[in-house]
Amino acid sequence: MTDARRYFPLPDPFPMLRGGVLHQAQLAYETWGKLNASRSNAVLIFTGLSPSAHAACSEQDPNPGWWEAIIGPGRAIDTDRWQVICVNTLGSCMGSTCPSSIDPDNGAAYGLNFPDLTLEDAADAAHALVQHLGIDRLAMLIGCSMGGMTALAYMLLHPHGTRGHISISTAPQAQPFAIAIRSLQREAIRLDPAWNKGRYGEASYPEAGMRIARKLGVITYRSAMEWSGRFGRIRLESNHREDQPFSLEFEVESYLEAHAKRFVRRFDPNSYLYLSRASDWFDVAEYGHGSIERGLQRIQIESALVIGVDTDILFPVEQQKIIADGLTEAGARVQFVALDSPQGHDAFLVDTQRFGAAIRSYLDTIEIPDTT
Amino acid sequence: MTDARRYFPLPDPFPMLRGGVLHQAQLAYETWGKLNASRSNAVLIFTGLSPSAHAACSEQDPNPGWWEAIIGPGRAIDTDRWQVICVNTLGSCMGSTCPSSIDPDNGAAYGLNFPDLTLEDAADAAHALVQHLGIDRLAMLIGCSMGGMTALAYMLLHPHGTRGHISISTAPQAQPFAIAIRSLQREAIRLDPAWNKGRYGEASYPEAGMRIARKLGVITYRSAMEWSGRFGRIRLESNHREDQPFSLEFEVESYLEAHAKRFVRRFDPNSYLYLSRASDWFDVAEYGHGSIERGLQRIQIESALVIGVDTDILFPVEQQKIIADGLTEAGARVQFVALDSPQGHDAFLVDTQRFGAAIRSYLDTIEIPDTT
Numbered sequence: 001m002t003d004a005r006r007y008f009p010l011p012d013p014f015p016m017l018r019g020g021v022l023h024q025a026q027l028a029y030e031t032w033g034k035l036n037a038s039r040s041n042a043v044l045i046f047t048g049l050s051p052s053a054h055a056a057c058s059e060q061d062p063n064p065g066w067w068e069a070i071i072g073p074g075r076a077i078d079t080d081r082w083q084v085i086c087v088n089t090l091g092s093c094m095g096s097t098c099p100s101s102i103d104p105d106n107g108a109a110y111g112l113n114f115p116d117l118t119l120e121d122a123a124d125a126a127h128a129l130v131q132h133l134g135i136d137r138l139a140m141l142i143g144c145s146m147g148g149m150t151a152l153a154y155m156l157l158h159p160h161g162t163r164g165h166i167s168i169s170t171a172p173q174a175q176p177f178a179i180a181i182r183s184l185q186r187e188a189i190r191l192d193p194a195w196n197k198g199r200y201g202e203a204s205y206p207e208a209g210m211r212i213a214r215k216l217g218v219i220t221y222r223s224a225m226e227w228s229g230r231f232g233r234i235r236l237e238s239n240h241r242e243d244q245p246f247s248l249e250f251e252v253e254s255y256l257e258a259h260a261k262r263f264v265r266r267f268d269p270n271s272y273l274y275l276s277r278a279s280d281w282f283d284v285a286e287y288g289h290g291s292i293e294r295g296l297q298r299i300q301i302e303s304a305l306v307i308g309v310d311t312d313i314l315f316p317v318e319q320q321k322i323i324a325d326g327l328t329e330a331g332a333r334v335q336f337v338a339l340d341s342p343q344g345h346d347a348f349l350v351d352t353q354r355f356g357a358a359i360r361s362y363l364d365t366i367e368i369p370d371t372t
Numbered sequence: 373m374t375d376a377r378r379y380f381p382l383p384d385p386f387p388m389l390r391g392g393v394l395h396q397a398q399l400a401y402e403t404w405g406k407l408n409a410s411r412s413n414a415v416l417i418f419t420g421l422s423p424s425a426h427a428a429c430s431e432q433d434p435n436p437g438w439w440e441a442i443i444g445p446g447r448a449i450d451t452d453r454w455q456v457i458c459v460n461t462l463g464s465c466m467g468s469t470c471p472s473s474i475d476p477d478n479g480a481a482y483g484l485n486f487p488d489l490t491l492e493d494a495a496d497a498a499h500a501l502v503q504h505l506g507i508d509r510l511a512m513l514i515g516c517s518m519g520g521m522t523a524l525a526y527m528l529l530h531p532h533g534t535r536g537h538i539s540i541s542t543a544p545q546a547q548p549f550a551i552a553i554r555s556l557q558r559e560a561i562r563l564d565p566a567w568n569k570g571r572y573g574e575a576s577y578p579e580a581g582m583r584i585a586r587k588l589g590v591i592t593y594r595s596a597m598e599w600s601g602r603f604g605r606i607r608l609e610s611n612h613r614e615d616q617p618f619s620l621e622f623e624v625e626s627y628l629e630a631h632a633k634r635f636v637r638r639f640d641p642n643s644y645l646y647l648s649r650a651s652d653w654f655d656v657a658e659y660g661h662g663s664i665e666r667g668l669q670r671i672q673i674e675s676a677l678v679i680g681v682d683t684d685i686l687f688p689v690e691q692q693k694i695i696a697d698g699l700t701e702a703g704a705r706v707q708f709v710a711l712d713s714p715q716g717h718d719a720f721l722v723d724t725q726r727f728g729a730a731i732r733s734y735l736d737t738i739e740i741p742d743t744t
Contacts, residue, residue, distance in 0.1 A: 112617050176603040176624035177596035183625045184587050186618055188560065191580040197617065208563040212584060215556050224549035224688065231548040233655065245484050245569065246558055246645055250652070252548035253555045273618055280622070283605065313685070316596065 004030045004061035005053060005088075005095050008129045017124075020115030024104045027125050028088040028095025029053050030061075032071060033079035035133070041368050043077060043140040044130060044162075045086040046122070046147030046154075049275050050267055052094035055086040069352035076356035077363065082139065089150065090125040091117040091274045099198065099270035110270075111198035117274040119146070119282045123154035127161065138162035139368060144348050145169055145315065146275065149282045152323075155299040156287045164366055165304040165327070166359060168348050169312055171319040172284035172292045172326070178314050181220050182276045188212035189269050198270050206269050213272065214263040215256045223311035223344035227252055284326075296326030303333040305362035307355065310338060312345040335362055376402045376433035377425060377460075377467050380501045389496075392487030396476045399497050400460040400467025401425050402433075404443060405451035407505070413740045415449060415512040416502060416534075417458040418494070418519030418526075421647050422639055424466035427458040439516075441724035448728035449735065454511065461522065462497040463489040463646045471570065471642035482642075483570035489646040491518070491654045495526035499533065510534035511740060516720050517541055517687065518647065521654045524695075527671040528659045536738055537676040537699070538731060540720050541684055543691040544656035544664045544698070550686050553592050554648045560584035561641050570642050578641050585644065586635040587628045595683035595716035599624055656698075668698030675705040677734035679727065682710060684717040707734055 005028045013021035030053045035042060045055060047066070056071035056079075057064055071077045071084055088096040091114070099114040130138060141162040143151030148170020154161055171178070189195055192209030200206055234251040248254050288294030304327045308320030317338050324336035337358045341347035348355050377400045385393035402425045407414060417427060419438070428443035428451075429436055443449045443456055460468040463486075471486040502510060513534040515523030520542020526533055543550070561567055564581030572578055603624040620626050660666030676699045680692030689710050696708035709730045713719035720727050 173605060175596065176599035176605070176622070177591070179605075179622050180587075180591050180599070180624050180628060183620070183622070183628070184584065184591065187587070188584050190618055191584065193565070212556065212560055212563070215552075215559070216588070219549070219552050219556065224547065224685065227548035227552070233545060233548070233551075246562055246649060248555070250548070250551050250555070252552050256552060256555070277618060313596065 002061045002063065004058045006030065007095065008132060010090075010097070010125055011128055014125065014128075016115045017118045017120045018116035022097055022115065025090070025097035025101075025125075026095075027090060027097075027129050029085055029129060030055065030058065031083060031085050032056055032058055033081070033083040035083040035135070036368070038370050039135050040137075040139055040370070041082050042130070042133070042135045042138050043082045043084045043142060044126060044138050044154075045084065046126070046141075046143040046150040047086065047089060048145035048147055049272070049279065050092075050263070052092075053086045053088040055084070066349065067352075070356055070359065076360040077142075081368070082363075085130075085133070087126045087129065089147070089275065090122040091271060091278070093268035093271040096125075098268060099274055100268045112270065114270070114274060117278050119150045119153045119278050120157060122150050122278070123157055126150075127154060127158055130161075139366070140164040140166060140363070142166040143168065143170060145345065146279050148315075149279060152284055152299075153282060155301065156284065156295065159298050159300045163302045165301050165332075166362065167304060167306045167320065167323050168355070169307065169309060169315050169320070169345055170323070171315045172296070172323055173282065174280050175316075175319070179280050181216060181314065182280055185213035185216050186273050186276055188216070189273060195269060198273075200269070205265055207264050210264045210267070210269055210272070211260045214260045218256055218259045220314045221344060221346040223313070223342055225311055226342040226344065229342070231255065292322060293326050293329060296323065297330045299327060299330050299332075301327070301330075301332045303335075303362075303366065305335045305337065305358065307337045307339060307348070307358055309341050309344060309347045311340075311342055312347070314345045374433045374435065376430045378402065379467065380504060382462075382469070382497055383500055386497065386500075388487045389490045389492045390488035394469055394487065397462070397469035397473075397497075398467075399462060399469075399501050401457055401501060402427065402430065403455060403457050404428055404430055405453070405455040407455040407507070408740070410742050411507050412509075412511055412742070413454050414502070414505070414507045414510050415454045415456045415514060416498060416510050417456065418498070418513075418515040418522040419458065419461060420517035420519055421644070421651065422464075422635070424464075425458045425460040427456070438721065439724075442728050442731065448732040449514075453740070454735075457502075457505070459498045459501065461519070461647065462494040463643060463650070465640035465643040468497075470640060471646055472640045484642065486642070486646060489650050491522045491525045491650050492529060494522050494650070495529055498522075499526060499530055502533075512536045512538060512735070512738070514538040515540065515542060517717065518651050521651060524656055524671075525654060527673065528656065528667065531670050531672045535674045537673050537704075538734065539676060539678045539692065539695055540727070541679065541681060541687050541692070541717055542695070543687045544668070544695055545654065546652050547688075547691070551652050553588060553686065554652055557585035557588050558645050558648055560588070561645060567641060570645075572641065577637055579636050582636045582639070582641055582644070583632045586632045590628055590631045592686045593716060593718040595685070595714055597683055598714040598716065601714070603627065664694060665698050665701060668695065669702045671699060671702050671704075673699070673702075673704045675707075675734075675738065677707045677709065677730065679709045679711060679720070679730055681713050681716060681719045683712075683714055684719070686717045
């Protein structure tokens, strides 16, 4: 297996916001492009809930990354110009310390003994990495979906931590529809007897719960409009299985099935629970005495690009508007872009043409200073 | 227990559209108001997936019905003027023959030996009841949600079966988003080991699967907008349970929990599967050589009221517009009303003021002839 991941050992102990500490913890990350002499061209990317740090291919790992069309030489995030760093979120199971990691205190996997995880912890772990790399101030902090909330946490905890910011399909706080969806995903996992309060193994993986959680995710990541055009009422060629009553019949069901198959057993159920709950917990208003606007006022950046999608039902575009307005209030030069991509919340992964154009056009306005 | 249900024995054998027959089958129904001498004032109501025939209270059953605010003396559907009949859908477990009924051929519950159920079968069973009551032509056929599709099936199979029609928050065919949601609800039930391919009992009811199915239903029945205003990020007073990791924390989660508790064990899981699949199968276009418009052309009614709700994500208002336009094309005098109720698909059960006003205003235009 080729692998471009590097591993940063977090400060030991690493204290967690809601209590508890991690020992001998690490953060997986990948980089593309070169840091300039004044260390003023660094771009940090926080991912959504499930992707790894492998956002794009590289010599060490030629496999396409999850944002391959956006990152690279001459691409919207031009690695000839920027040094790009993508971290695997603390608590995720793609190389960073997570609930399936071994607790050095007792030699067993953490499971539910992993301390409560917040996006602030994920932001702080990445901040420690950035400092370790000798970067005083990021040129650009980018966050997609859950990663957009992690980026907000980063800027709230380190108000001068970045000069610029790209906020993609995210929210300043979860609204009840998103909480309800995520709560139901967590419940599906928890109700699977194989989950066993977080003590499962290869042979007893909570597959049913993870299937439901993933399919529900995919349903809310896309849009009804896209699916009507794409699947309509097209039926599968042969669906009749006497031994599988009520089995799949429509193409849209088979599409969900394929997504579930690619996800289940690849992602750790406890990681999913911890990251999902952290997304529900995050709230900019906690930094503004109950007001999102006042919370955003704390963030001291020069400029920002805030992108949302009209068809996103999980992170509705109105929530991105609130971020854009708040950052403008805080003194930043802000571009707000509402795209009419049909692909809903997932558009940033799929409609890379529209997203790429918006990101390129914003980054073209950013000068790289000789000193930070 | 007070009970106003009557039971109509269906013709024996009762043939099903996709093959198979039912023996000694029955349909549960309730009525309000009196049939006039010319039998020209009958109103038939088809319900959504889960309600019973108890749409309103009566002397025999004073408990409030599921459409209590709409049906009664002086109400929008005025029982001083109309005789109202509400049927429990064939296949539903509220008194009509369903998968948990005893198969007279072998003395055991049907389970998955129940024949494939379509909304056409449900419509035909109700048509047999209407004929049995001596009604040649209904004055008004009303269908809500799944019941709206059953009503369309009724009119497609019996194009002169009613003079007027009220179509509420329904669709001429399921689109992929609705199919995906229902497929996932069915999968949650099927993946519950207690479901046991339809052979469960009181002691082994698939509670986990039904909880997920119901909560997912409630999420799609309401609207994100309503919930943001109603629940915001309000937290439950005390949620900490050491023995229940990842338990409920936000008020919206507790709301879903209450809905699930009221539903689970009250509704039969196999009935749910059969009715849910019937909703996916129904398609007006099958009556129009692949065209919804041509399918609707077959329906010979005098007038119709078609109501949809802007915030409905399960049965989007564009689908009601298609019904309204098609019935207009077919020669009916049609009122199309798009309501801005915040409650989404469930608005017809909740926003009875707006719905009542639209229904009353339409029914006021309808004359009751001396003869059918």
